[in-house]
Amino acid sequence: MACAAPIDEDAPVADDDRSARQIARQRQRNAGDRSTRLASSLMKLTEPALRKVELDDEVREAVDRARAVTSHIARRRAERALAGDLRRFDLVEIEEQLAAASTSDAADARHFHAAEQWRTRLIEGGIGAAAELPGGAAEPLPRLVEAAQRERATGRPPGAARALFRHIVERLKAKPAGRAG
DSSP states (O other): OOOOOOOOTTSOOTTOOSOHHHHHHHHHHHHHHHHHHHHHHHHHSOHHHHHHSOOOHHHHHHHHHHHTOOSHHHHHHHHHHHHHHHTTSOHHHHHHHHHHHHHHHHHHHHHHHHHHHHHHHHHHHOGGGGGGSTTTTOTTHHHHHHHHHHHHHHTOOSHHHHHHHHHHHHHHHHSOTTOOO
16 A cells, blocks of 8 residues: 655645635644644753754744743643744744754764763773773773772762763764764
């Protein structure tokens, strides 16, 4: 069974028996649905993710005003008001900014996951496992690995492991983009 191609409601259809008014109302409903989905996405973003989205000042103010509302019912009302405010702006541009931010978030998550894997590998395998890490086993890495290993062996809170993690994150950020780790 073949999938049907998506229907573009904005495209004129030769055998469309709807009136011009019905077509205009359909377009208006579609724009409303689009701005509603966009407002919902903006309201659900975390604060750090929202900071990554490059929005115009007016859009940013409207989003901040809606996100400031904390009561559940009032927040839904603020989300609908935000959807109305967004209709005054270029929705395509805002959607592109959101897509770019979500791509960036996915890259940040992969980067974070790689740093966690490196930290585990270094604590379990010792400094010998650092041969493949960008920057190698240069100082202060051996000292951080030893402290994290001692910490794990004695059951102390993970302060040294966190310091090792932060160091690995900085190393991974500094590595060339073409290399995978």
